[in-house]
Amino acid sequence: MTALALPAAARPAPLALRRGAMRVVLIAAGLGVIGLAWWLGAAAVAANPRTSAFADFAPGPTFARFWLMLASGEAWAMTAPSLNRILHGLAIAIAIGVPVGILIGASPSVRTATNLPFQILRMVSPLAWMPIAVLAFRSWDEAIIFLIAVAAVWPVLFATAAGYRRINPAWLRMSRNLGARPPHLLWFVILPAILPDVLTGIRLAVGIAWVVLVPAEFLGVTSGLGYAINDARDTLEYDRLAATVLLIGLIGFALDLLCQEAQARASWIREP
Amino acid sequence: MTRRGRGAHVQIDALSHRYRRGSGPVLADVSLEIAPGSRVALIGRSGCGKSTLLHLIAGLATPTLGAIHIDGRRVTGPDPSRVVMFQEPCLLPWLTAARNVGLGLSFLGRREGRKEKIAALLDLVGLSAFADRNAQDLSGGQQQRVALARALAVEPDLLMLDEPFSALDALTRAALQRDVRAIAERLGLTLILVTHDIAEAVALCDRAVVLAGEPGRIVADLTFDLPADRSPLDPRFAEARARLYAALAGDLAPPEAATEASPPTPSVRPVPVERSFSHA
Numbered sequence: 001m002t003a004l005a006l007p008a009a010a011r012p013a014p015l016a017l018r019r020g021a022m023r024v025v026l027i028a029a030g031l032g033v034i035g036l037a038w039w040l041g042a043a044a045v046a047a048n049p050r051t052s053a054f055a056d057f058a059p060g061p062t063f064a065r066f067w068l069m070l071a072s073g074e075a076w077a078m079t080a081p082s083l084n085r086i087l088h089g090l091a092i093a094i095a096i097g098v099p100v101g102i103l104i105g106a107s108p109s110v111r112t113a114t115n116l117p118f119q120i121l122r123m124v125s126p127l128a129w130m131p132i133a134v135l136a137f138r139s140w141d142e143a144i145i146f147l148i149a150v151a152a153v154w155p156v157l158f159a160t161a162a163g164y165r166r167i168n169p170a171w172l173r174m175s176r177n178l179g180a181r182p183p184h185l186l187w188f189v190i191l192p193a194i195l196p197d198v199l200t201g202i203r204l205a206v207g208i209a210w211v212v213l214v215p216a217e218f219l220g221v222t223s224g225l226g227y228a229i230n231d232a233r234d235t236l237e238y239d240r241l242a243a244t245v246l247l248i249g250l251i252g253f254a255l256d257l258l259c260q261e262a263q264a265r266a267s268w269i270r271e272p
Numbered sequence: 273m274t275r276r277g278r279g280a281h282v283q284i285d286a287l288s289h290r291y292r293r294g295s296g297p298v299l300a301d302v303s304l305e306i307a308p309g310s311r312v313a314l315i316g317r318s319g320c321g322k323s324t325l326l327h328l329i330a331g332l333a334t335p336t337l338g339a340i341h342i343d344g345r346r347v348t349g350p351d352p353s354r355v356v357m358f359q360e361p362c363l364l365p366w367l368t369a370a371r372n373v374g375l376g377l378s379f380l381g382r383r384e385g386r387k388e389k390i391a392a393l394l395d396l397v398g399l400s401a402f403a404d405r406n407a408q409d410l411s412g413g414q415q416q417r418v419a420l421a422r423a424l425a426v427e428p429d430l431l432m433l434d435e436p437f438s439a440l441d442a443l444t445r446a447a448l449q450r451d452v453r454a455i456a457e458r459l460g461l462t463l464i465l466v467t468h469d470i471a472e473a474v475a476l477c478d479r480a481v482v483l484a485g486e487p488g489r490i491v492a493d494l495t496f497d498l499p500a501d502r503s504p505l506d507p508r509f510a511e512a513r514a515r516l517y518a519a520l521a522g523d524l525a526p527p528e529a530a531t532e533a534s535p536p537t538p539s540v541r542p543v544p545v546e547r548s549f550s551h552a
Contacts (some may be wrong), residue, residue, distance in 0.1 A: 170358060178355065178422070179352035179426060191366065
C-alpha cells in the first residue's frame with residue numbers, strides 16, 4: 001500500500017536510471033574486452049623476437065600516434081580526399097540506382113528483363129572491375145569513384161525497387177483525380193513514399209562503399225585513407241598504420257550514425 | 273468559401289460498358305440526366321455497376337459505348353472539376369491533415385491564399401484543431417473529413433462519393449452525412465452518391481436512381497421531397513425509405529421480372545427522365 005502512495009512519476013525514474021547505468025556498464029565492458037584482446041595480442045607479438053618489430057601496433061603507441069595525427073591535421077588531410085571520393089561515388093550510385101529502381105518497381109516487364117543480369121552483376125566484387133576501371137578512366141581518382149559507384153549502386157537500386165511496393169495504387173488514383181500529372185505523381189507521391197526505403201539502401205551502400213574504398217585507394221593515388229595504410233606499411237610505421245585503421249573504423253561508424261539519423265527523421269512508417 | 277458555384281450538369285447518353293473486350297457487359301444502355309446542384313444517389317446491390325458508372329463519370333475509365341457530357345463537354349479523363357471521395361480516405365501518411373488538404377492545390381499550382389483556404393476548409397469540416405496532426409494519427413471519421421476538405425479545395429462542380437462512409441461507425445457516419453449534405457447545399461455542388469444503404473441515400477439525396485441486373489440498367493428513378501434537416505424521426509423520411517426499399521426489392525424478384533423496366537411492386541412509380549435542364 002505504501003508503494004501506491006508514492007507519486008506516480010517518482011517510481012519509473014529509478015528504473016530507467018538503472019537501465020541506463022546498465023547500458024553504460026555493458027558498453028564499457030564490450031570496449032574493455034576488445035581493448036584487452038588488442039593489448040594481449042600486442043604483448044605476445046612484442047615478446048616474440050621474430051615479430052617484435054611490429055610491436056608498435058599496441059594500444060599505447062597507437063593512441064599516442066592517433067592524437068598526434070588529429071592535432072597535426074594529418075588525420076583530416078588523409079580523410080578529406082577519401083570522403084570526397086565516397087561522396088562522388090555515392091552521388092553517382094543514387095543518381096542511377098533510384099531512377100532505375102523506380103522503373104523496376106513500376107514495370108513488371110522491366111523487372112523481369114533486368115532481374116537476371118542485375119542479380120549476376122550484383123554478385124561480382126567491385127574490386128574485380130579494377131583492371132577495367134584503370135583502362136577505362138584517365139585518372140586514378142575517376143577509377144576509384146567508379147569502383148565505389150559500382151559497389152554502392154546495387155543496394156540503392158534494390159531497396160528503391162522494393163520500396164515501390166509501399167505505394168498504395170489508390171494514392172495515385174486519388175491524385176490523378178485531383179489533377180496530378182505524372183511529374184506531380186513522382187514528386188508528391190512516389191518519392192516521399194519510397195524515401196524510407198531509399199535511405200535504407202543508401203545506408204547499406206555507405207557501408208559497402210566505405211569497405212571498398214580502402215582497397216580501391218591502393219590504386220595509383222597518393223592521398224586518402226587507403227593510401228595512408230599502404231604508405232605506413234611501406235615506411236614500417238606500425239603505430240601510424242594502427243591509428244589509421246582506428247580512424248577508418250571511427251569515420252565509418254560516424255557515417256553510419258548520420259545515415260541512421262536521416263532514416264529516423266525521414267521515415268513516415270509507423271512500427272506496429 | 274464565398275463561391276456559391278453552380279453545380280455541374282451531367283448528361284449520360286446510351287452508355288454501355290465492359291471492362292475488356294470479350295468480357296460480359298457491366299452496364300447496358302444507361303441514360304441519365306442530373307440537374308446542376310442536385311443530389312442523386314446511385315443505389316443497387318453489389319455488382320450492379322454503380323461504382324463503375326461513377327468511375328466513368330469521374331473519367332477514371334472510358335466507356336465502351338455512349339458518352340458522358342458534363343456542362344456540355346465530353347468526359348475524356350479525370351479532371352479536378354469533378355472529384356471522387358473513395359471508400360478509403362487515401363490520405364498520404366507522411367503529411368499532416370493541413371498538407372493533405374492542400375494536395376490538390378499543389379497539383380494545380382495555386383499558391384496565393386493557400387494557407388487561408390486550407391484553414392477555412394479544415395474549419396468547415398470541423399478539424400481546425402487537427403491541422404498539424406499526422407494523417408496516421410486521425411480517426412477514420414476524421415480522415416474522411418480531411419478527404420472531404422481535400423476534395424473541396426480544388427473547387428469542384430461535382431462531388432462524387434463512392435460509399436465513403438461504409439467503414440465508419442453509425443454515429444460518425446450520420447454526422448458526416450449531415451455535414452456533406454449541408455456543405456454541398458451551401459456551395460451549390462452537384463452530388464452523386466454511390467451506396468447500397470437505403471437510409472444513406474435518403475439522408476443525403478433528393479433523388480435515387482436504382483440500378484439492377486447484370487449488366488446493370490436503370491430500373492427505377494425516385495425523387496424525395498423532404499425538409500433539409502433529414503431527421504430520421506420525420507415520418508416522411510420513413511415513407512421515402514419505404515418507397516426506395518420497394519424499388520430495390522423489385523430486384524429480388526425472379527430475373528424475368530427484374531429485367532422489366534418497371535418494377536412489379538405497385539407502390540413504386542418510376543420517374544421518367546424527362547426533365548431537361550437549361551444551363552446556358
